[in-house]
Amino acid sequence: MSYTRRDAIRTLGIAAGASAFHIPDLAKLLGELPNPLHKTLDRPITAITLGAGARGNVYGNYAISNPDQIDIVGVAEPIPLRNERYSKKHNIAAENRFITWEHVFLKPKFADAIIITTPDHLHYGPCMKALAMGYDVLLEKPMAQTEKECRDILALTKKTGAIVGLCHVLRYAPYFIKLKELIHNGSIGDLISIQHFEPIQHIHMAHSFVRGNWHNSKASTPIILAKSCHDLDIMRWLVGKPSVRVAAFGNLKWFNKQNAPAGSTARCHDGCAIESNCPYSAVKIYLRERTYTYVFDLPEQKELVPDAIMNYLKTTNYGRCVYRMDNDQCDHYVMSLLFEGGITASFNMEAFTGYHGRRTRVMGSMGDLTGDMDQFTHTDFRTGKTTNWDSKSLDEGIYKNHGHGGGDYRLMQDWVQAVAQKDSSLLTSTIDASIESHLMGFAAEKSRKNKKIIDVKL
Numbered sequence: 001m002s003y004t005r006r007d008a009i010r011t012l013g014i015a016a017g018a019s020a021f022h023i024p025d026l027a028k029l030l031g032e033l034p035n036p037l038h039k040t041l042d043r044p045i046t047a048i049t050l051g052a053g054a055r056g057n058v059y060g061n062y063a064i065s066n067p068d069q070i071d072i073v074g075v076a077e078p079i080p081l082r083n084e085r086y087s088k089k090h091n092i093a094a095e096n097r098f099i100t101w102e103h104v105f106l107k108p109k110f111a112d113a114i115i116i117t118t119p120d121h122l123h124y125g126p127c128m129k130a131l132a133m134g135y136d137v138l139l140e141k142p143m144a145q146t147e148k149e150c151r152d153i154l155a156l157t158k159k160t161g162a163i164v165g166l167c168h169v170l171r172y173a174p175y176f177i178k179l180k181e182l183i184h185n186g187s188i189g190d191l192i193s194i195q196h197f198e199p200i201q202h203i204h205m206a207h208s209f210v211r212g213n214w215h216n217s218k219a220s221t222p223i224i225l226a227k228s229c230h231d232l233d234i235m236r237w238l239v240g241k242p243s244v245r246v247a248a249f250g251n252l253k254w255f256n257k258q259n260a261p262a263g264s265t266a267r268c269h270d271g272c273a274i275e276s277n278c279p280y281s282a283v284k285i286y287l288r289e290r291t292y293t294y295v296f297d298l299p300e301q302k303e304l305v306p307d308a309i310m311n312y313l314k315t316t317n318y319g320r321c322v323y324r325m326d327n328d329q330c331d332h333y334v335m336s337l338l339f340e341g342g343i344t345a346s347f348n349m350e351a352f353t354g355y356h357g358r359r360t361r362v363m364g365s366m367g368d369l370t371g372d373m374d375q376f377t378h379t380d381f382r383t384g385k386t387t388n389w390d391s392k393s394l395d396e397g398i399y400k401n402h403g404h405g406g407g408d409y410r411l412m413q414d415w416v417q418a419v420a421q422k423d424s425s426l427l428t429s430t431i432d433a434s435i436e437s438h439l440m441g442f443a444a445e446k447s448r449k450n451k452k453i454i455d456v457k458l
């Protein structure tokens, strides 16, 4: 049985008297139904984007699709082509275009909010400055590089009363919203434990965490935060109670010099003897198969694209051998978690899979849930009945097919409303709620490195 819009409307009706949590979430889930807490805005909120890369463009594109909600009026971006393209797309005045984030704050406040989509090591500085100047903020995950910095951001957010949304977009994906609803509406009895698996997929791992922006944990953040703060956050959110203790293991087992095959070279195109047979060949991934090329600023003329890609492979880390990089991120990671009330969870992050898509099993006293982000099954032990839910039919609304299971745009919708109404209760992923997953991640790293079980202190 699949879950249709009609079922959702019916559930919305049933849930209306049940719990305050269900009503806005289901309305958002449907997309087409107005969230009763959302208002028609007198004017779009205004925002300045710091970092016009992949994420800056996701949120920027929301503004293009919803000009009545948000207007991007400034940008800071050091790569000239990106700065140019973004400014043109959003019609940004010359005096509001900047090379680096610091320049934005030399000018008196000129928008409602700042969107921080710079690399991980450039989250703390701009966020603290934006808060000090009275801006509201949309902050990409991870919040910051250290526990102290995360706590500083939380403290300044509270002091200023600013609206700060953290981009834990999975909280806004209908699939996870529905899982949470079933966990908390009695469908599985008492929640006992969770198994959550994040299969990164081997090429994605090589692209982002061996060659890419997150290959060095000190220059960015450890992979348990850079990649998995989403998962720690979603487990915490599903459980609905704080985590109290964690233990973690993990290491970099495969992508290192000891495993470099005989005949391999520093760059894949440099006459590597095994290039044609290597799953991680940069020539195969970027040039022959044209995957993950979104990180390159490619020319619009198609005939110039192959040379442009080859130039990137010759001059950037994206052309380097995965066994000869200066990477240090774990390529497999396991974690055990204890939550308040004796609820336990186990988490696996794994590079070596042929597939993406988080897998989650939720075990309760009266039923269980098993899902893979495409669909999930609920088994009720009391009746023996199994019910299948399909993510596609859950995601029928206006944000269908958008990134992160529809989460990217739903997050933006709520954040815009929270800023416009000056009401952080309209946000699911506030800084208050989101800091916990970061503290869990920092505790995991302490556990992994010091071989100890670590208490999570909020």
Ligand SMILES: NC(=O)c1ccc[n+]([C@@H]2O[C@H](COP(=O)([O-])OP(=O)(O)OC[C@H]3O[C@@H](n4cnc5c(N)ncnc54)[C@H](O)[C@@H]3O)[C@@H](O)[C@H]2O)c1
Binding pocket: 050, 051, 052, 053, 054, 055, 056, 076, 077, 078, 079, 082, 099, 100, 101, 102, 117, 118, 119, 120, 122, 140, 141, 142, 167, 168, 169, 213, 226, 404
């Ligand atoms: N929420 C999610 O699901 C999600 C997904 C991917 C990435 N992220 C996070 O979003 C952030 C951005 O990731 P991305 O994939 O868009 O990276 P990106 O490299 O595509 O974009 C970052 C941009 O910031 C620019 N930049 C660098 N220094 C700058 C400076 N001093 N001032 C202004 N801009 C500067 C870069 O030139 C680049 O264009 C990262 O922290 C990443 O971890 C979140």
